[in-house]
Structures are given as C-alpha cells and as structure tokens.
C-alpha cells in the first residue's frame with residue numbers, strides 16, 4: 001500500500017506500523033521502547049508523529065499504516081513532543097556519555113543527536129541509585145535506566161526466564177530481579193538477553209567494560225562452539241590485543257534470533273587463555289619438551305608407519321572430534337582411511 | 352532432528368523425554384517456552400528430575416530411570432486402545448508386518464503394568480497418551496537421557512514407533528528430534544567420523560561406495576568396518592590396540608570407566624593428542640600437537656537440525672598452533688600422500704564432490720543463514736523437514752520393543768539410583784568452559800540429592816557427601832533440591848575433581864555401544 005511520510009510517497013506492507021514502514025524506508029523516528037523482536041510497548045512516547053485526519057499526536061510504533069495515510073514525523077508539534085520526551089529521559093538519569101559502555105551504540109544518544117539536544121534543560125537533583133555489580137557477567141546501572149521495559153519483555157517473553165520485572169511505585173519504579181534481589185543472587189541465568197536488548201547503558205556486559213569502544217572493535221560472525229544448537233554469534237575483537245572483548249547473538253540468525261546462553265555469550269575466556277598450547281610437545285623420559293613442527297610431524301608419521309608395518313593398520317585408532325569443523329573431521333578420517341589404511345575412527349558423540 | 356528449530360512453534364504438543372533442555376540446550380528451551388506462553392503448544396515432560404521445563408508443562412511425570420521403553424509402549428497401548436493412531440499414515444507409510452508386531456508387543460503394557468515398572472501413575476499415563484495421541488502435530492525432543500542406556504537403541508526406536516503410529520513424521524511441528532550435545536557432533540558423523548561409514552553414511556563395506564572413494568582418493572581402501580571407540584579402549588587395555596590419535600576429545604573425563612581408560616592409554620605404544628590445552632588425556636600422550644579454537648578458523652559446523660553454518664576467523668591462534676586440517680595435511684604428506692589444500696573451502700568443495708547430501712552447498716550459498724542437508728544440487732533450497740511424503744527407504748519400519756531393565760538396579764548395598772548429565776554453566780569435559788573464571792564461580796562440582804535422602808543421611812546443603820558405586824567413589828558438595836525424587840542422585844560430569852565417570856557403569860548398548868551413563872546404583876553417605 002502507498003502512504004506518505006514527510007511528503008515522500010513510500011510503499012508500506014500490510015500489518016506494518018507507521019514506525020516500521022518509516023524505518024524500512026530509511027526514515028528515522030526516535031523510538032526507545034519498541035524493538036523488532038519484542039514489538040510495540042507504547043511506553044516511551046518518543047515516537048510520536050502527526051497523522052492527517054487523526055486528532056492529537058500518535059505513537060507511531062502502535063498505529064498501523066493504512067492506504068493513503070499522510071504522516072508527518074517532523075512537524076513542529078511532533079518534534080517538540082519528541083524533544084520533551086528525550087529531554088525528560090536525559091534529565092532523570094546520569095547520562096554522562098564519556099565513560100558509558102554504550103557510547104556510540106546508544107539509542108537515547110541517537111535520539112538526542114537527531115533532535116539536537118545538547119544537554120538536558122533541567123537536572124533533577126542528585127540521582128544516585130546503587131550500582132548492582134553482584135552478577136558474574138552483567139553490570140546494572142539503574143541511573144541510566146529509562147524504564148523502557150525492553151529488558152523486562154526480553155526476559156519474560158523472549159528467553160522466558162521470568163526474572164526481571166518493574167518493582168516499587170510511582171517515580172521510584174525501577175527494574176527488579178525476582179523479588180527485588182541483587183542480580184547475582186536472583187534466579188537469573190545470565191543469558192544476557194537483557195544486555196542485548198537494553199537501548200542505553202543501563203545493563204551491560206560486566207567484563208567488557210573499559211576494554212574497547214564499539215567502533216574500534218572488529219565484528220566477526222561465527223558459530224557457538226558449545227552445544228549442538230549452533231547459535232550464531234558476533235565476536236567483537238580488539239585487533240591490537242588479539243582478544244575477544246564481547247559477544248552478541250546475531251539478531252537475524254534463524255537458529256537463535258539473537259538469543260544465547262551464558263556459555264555462548266560469556267564463556268570465551270578459553271580462546272585467549274595463557275594455558276593454550278602454543279608449540280608441539282614430545283615426551284622424553286616421562287617429561288614433555290618443546291619441539292618444532294618438522295620434528296613432531298616426522299615422529300608421528302614414522303611411528304604410525306612403524307606400528308602399521310609391525311602390527312597392521314587396524315591396531316591404530318583415531319578419535320575424531322565433535323568440536324572441530326566438518327572440514328577437519330573430513331581430513332582426519334581421510335588421513336586414517338588413506339594414509340594409515342584403517343576404518344578405526346570414532347568420536348565421543350555418545351559420551 | 353528430523354525437523355527444524357523454527358518449526359517448534361508449529362507443534363500442538365511437544366513431548367520432552369530424557370532431555371534437561373534448559374540446562375543442556377538453553378536456546379531450544381527458550382523456543383519451547385515461547386511456544387507455550389504464546390498459547391499454541393502444550394508440553395509433556397517425562398523425566399526422573401523435575402526439570403525447569405516441567406514448570407511450563409501441561410503434564411509432568413517422573414519415571415524411574417531406565418524405564419522409557421515401558422512408558423512409550425504404555426502410551427502406544429492406550430493410543431491404540433482408543434483408536435487415536437493415524438490410520439491413514441499407518442496404511443500408506445509403514446510396513447504392515449512391523450505394525451502388527453508392535454501392536455502385539457504393546458498389548459501387555461497396560462497403564463497399570465507400566466505404573467509398576469515406571470512409577471508413573473496409570474491415570475497420568477492415560478492423560479499423557481490422550482494429549483499426545485489426539486494432537487494434530489506432536490513432536491518428540493530427546494537427548495542423552497534416551498541414548499545413554501544399555502537400551503539406548505531400543506529407546507530411540509520407541510520414539511520412532513510412537514511418531515509413526517501417530518502420523519507425526521514428515522510434518523511441520525512433528526518429528527523425532529534428538530538434541531545433539533556438541534557443536535559439531537552432527538558434522539563429525541556426517542563427515543564419516545565413524546568406524547563403518549564414509550561421508551553421508553556411505554558404508555565402507557559396500558563395494559560401490561568403496562569403489563567411488565577409491566576412485567576419488569586414488570588409493571586402495573580397507574573395506575573392513577573399524578572399531579567403535581568403546582571397543583578400541585577394551586582392545587588397548589588388552590594390548591591389542593597399539594596407537595591412538597585423539598583430536599579434540601578428552602576421554603579421560605568422558606569415558607565410562609576412567610580407571611580402565613587410564614590403564615588402556617598407558618598400555619599404548621604411541622599416543623598422539625591434538626588439542627588446544629594440556630587436557631587430562633593429553634598428559635598421557637607421547638606427542639601433543641597444538642590446534643586452534645572456533646574463533647580462529649574458517650570452516651563449517653552442522654547443528655542439531657542439520658543446518659550447515661559457517662565459522663569465520665576472528666582472532667589469531669597463539670604461538671605456532673595450527674588448524675587441525677593443516678596438521679592432518681602435514682602428516683598425510685609426510686606419509687607419502689600429496690594433499691594440496693590451501694584453505695578450508697578447498698576441503699569443503701571436496702566434501703561436496705563425495706557427499707550427496709552436501710553436494711548443493713557452497714560457502715556462498717551457506718552465507719549468513721546456513722542450509723539444511725540434504726541439499727543435493729546448487730538449486731536445491733535445503734531440507735528443513737525430513738521424510739515428507741515418503742521415507743528415504745520407502746516404507747517406515749516399526750519394531751516391537753520389549754522392556755528390559757537397566758544393567759544395574761539399586762539393591763540393599765547400593766540403594767539409590769545414580770544418573771549423570773550436564774548443567775548450564777559448563778560443557779562436556781570442561782576443556783573450554785572451565786577456563787572461564789566466571790563460569791567456575793557460577794557452578795562447581797556437586798551432587799544433587801532429594802530432600803528425603805539428605806535427611807536420611809544427615810547432610811545439609813553444601814556439606815560433603817560421599818557417593819559410592821561398585822566402581823569407585825567421589826566426595827563432593829550436596830545440592831539438596833526438590834527437583835530430584837527421593838531415591839535418586841544426579842552428578843554433572845564436567846568436573847575432574849569429582850569425576851562422575853568414576854562411578855558410572857560401562858555396560859554398553861549392544862548395538863550402539865553407548866555406555867549406560869544415565870542409570871546405575873549408588874550409596875550416599877555423609878562425608
């Protein structure tokens with residue numbers, strides 16, 4: 001169907017909201033509580049627009065696009081209202097971006113930038129809620145929370161862990177874990193979905209803090225090395241230190257739709273661990289000593305040949321691996337079947 | 352899995368049996384929970400442990416460990432008695448002899464008889480059978496709780512019987528769906544990491560397959576199927592197996608009988624271990640070869656739903672560590688062959704050439720979203736749901752499966768069932784997850800015991816308990832929980848400090864040679 005936004009004719013799909021149609025056509029409208037995955041919440045009112053024939057401002061995340069609709073997202077009225085919302089959010093938290101983990105990736109910052117808000121027009125007294133550092137992998141700074149409710153929806157309807165909720169009343173309302181426990185003492189399983197969904201820097205990866213700015217990190221999509229679900233993840237890597245800094249679930253991956261578990265998201269320390277094997281080792285008199293690849297390979301090849309000649313190829317056994325790639329399992333069984341000449345190959349799938 | 356992950360939401364009913372999904376396959380569990388809260392899907396959970404998914408289940412039942420065949424036979428008994436089976440499916444898609452034999456076998460599995468064996472109240476079983484039998488599309492999900500038994504193959508066949516009986520094969524939201532435990536178990540099998548098959552399950556003993564591979568590899572091949580790992584360990588113990596080459600596995604934690612495994616490895620003339628850390632197994636090696644992790648390499652993994660997905664390198668491997676395939680190429684060439692792979696994609700293209708189910712995939716086509724095998728041609732979209740309209744071999748076969756007790760049952764001396772498995776925070780033998788301080792802080796070794804057993808032996812939470820079986824004993828912290836039924840204990844197998852596999856029974860399934868990790872008898876004492 002055709003609709004008009006800011007004088008531009010665009011094509012909208014049946015079932016799309018005004019916000020979705022606008023975003024799909026490259027027209028930005030500030031929005032904070034809406035996220036593709038959890039849908040419209042109608043909470044933040046940052047997304048208000050004018051629609052011809054409708055009275056007052058409309059939240060574009062909840063109004064469906066209709067044939068021939070005429071929408072204005074940046075009329076003075078709409079802009080003023082959007083500014084008011086964002087200004088209020090900035091005023092009621094500590095949005096000092098300099099050391100914030102989310103700097104450069106913050107949807108509140110994006111909205112303020114778009115609306116040209118330099119600094120909040122008022123600052124409501126001292127805002128000093130306690131930081132929650134009790135969780136192993138997640139850091140919660142309620143001073144930056146804008147009460148958009150995305151984390152609550154994510155925890156309850158996406159990963160369905162039912163830990164997060166809003167608690168307390170009135171302007172004391174804040175996110176709580178279980179019955180207002182510290183995150184680390186709650187039933188949270190540290191899947192990090194709330195981290196991934198929070199539009200600001202209120203819930204962040206604890207161990208990534210201070211380790212690299214988003215724009216300095218290389219992003220590489222790959223597959224989780226743990227269970228057989230095969231969640232797609234995006235590694236954020238500091239190329240200077242050759243270290244993985246953090247992991248995001250890939251939102252449009254058909255397998256996991258951005259979700260991960262605590263291992264896939266936070267269990268990557270082994271990759272850069274100091275105990276990694278870095279050189280071949282050969283045992284001599286019960287002790288390992290370092291060896292060159294040439295020496296190690298020559299030893300393996302000659303020993304395999306010797307045992308094959310002396311006892312037969314079927315006295316050699318290979319264990320393939322459920323943790324290495326298809327390509328590497330293929331070359332392994334090919335090595336056994338062609339170079340050694342046995343079908344003695346198995347793996348630990350059943351163990 | 353015969354079906355795909357995205358199809359979970361098409362199920363009217365999902366039966367979870369022998370899988371603590373929330374702990375071992377958390378993201379599948381999230382998908383199942385979503386389906387439930389959205390109101391489409393009803394869950395049936397059958398597990399000795401009251402797993403987290405039981406909280407979302409329409410019906411939960413706790414069976415005695417090792418009685419799954421009886422439970423499923425009982426469900427089929429009730430379904431047949433009430434005429435809830437899919438008559439059309441049975442008439443068109445399964446061999447009539449098998450169906451008749453199955454019908455005869457399940458006749459004696461009345462709800463009362465099954466209650467005696469499994470402990471599931473007859474009435475509950477009736478409810479389960481009704482919900483499952485009347486569902487339009489019902490799926491079964493299982494994991495090692497079905498396979499790690501001396502009757503593992505029987506259990507798997509029972510799930511297939513049930514799904515054919517109810518016409519749940521080849522439809523969205525149906526299927527028999529084993530949840531694979533490791534990132535590339537599926538791929539390791541697909542690639543011929545098994546003693547009896549080349550890639551895509553082409554039999555080594557089949558002359559045509561042999562000729563095809565000989566022609567491709569230009570070498571004479573051995574047509575004698577090889578030894579499964581469990582048998583190879585026995586042979587090594589007896590001095591008949593001389594060398595082992597172990598890539599990225601740690602049997603010194605995962606083997607069913609660790610003393611036996613240790614003796615076996617010590618008797619070898621030559622042991623090569625290719626891994627990323629000095630594992631418990633690598634310590635016994637004569638040569639250790641440093642390899643790379645998932646984050647360092649290019650290649651593909653095949654997940655539990657047969658989706659082939661691409662890995663891309665993000666960091667550089669430390670020191671002189673190589674990719675596993677580079678190591679294999681060095682050895683092959685040193686042994687006189689002439690391999691010339693320059694990158695993982697070269698190998699993938701060779702895989703495509705000899706593997707019909709992968710033939711249509713290219714790195715380009717796999718792209719960011721992956722492809723399900725079988726994917727025979729480069730135009731083929733991949734196959735998310737198997738067995739639509741027809742089984743690969745034509746008609747499906749049902750098997751009459753008699754019930755057999757587990758190899759070891761509780762008795763006066765060892766009165767408690769012991770079962771083992773995974774927990775969320777750790778993985779397999781711990782080679783990867785236990786290198787994370789955070790994950791270690793979240794969960795350490797423990798034994799889960801019931802409130803009643805804790806009272807009986809006089810321990811409180813976090814106090815030490817000695818768990819003893821006929822094979823050994825470990826001492827570890829008590830984790831007392833209402834989720835475990837009286838008379839059962841659960842030990843996670845990730846921890847070298849309290850290795851579950853010093854306790855487990857290495858009795859094997861006669862066909863699959865899988866050890867019975869899920870049931871044995873133990874004694875609990877205050878330590």
Ligand code: SF4
Pocket residue numbers: 138154155159161162163164187188189190191192193194195
């Ligand atoms: S980490 Fe996961 S379980 Fe914990 S609060 Fe966030 S979404 Fe919920």
Ligand code: SF4
Pocket residue numbers: 144145146147148149150151152175197198199200202203
């Ligand atoms: S913590 Fe983040 S996601 Fe949650 S309500 Fe606050 S701002 Fe929104």
Ligand code: SF4
Pocket residue numbers: 224225226227228229230231256259260261262263264265376377378379
């Ligand atoms: S992130 Fe978790 S659920 Fe996903 S593949 Fe990895 S281990 Fe499995």
Ligand code: FES
Pocket residue numbers: 030031032033034041042043044045046047059060061062
């Ligand atoms: S995005 Fe529309 S109300 Fe928040």
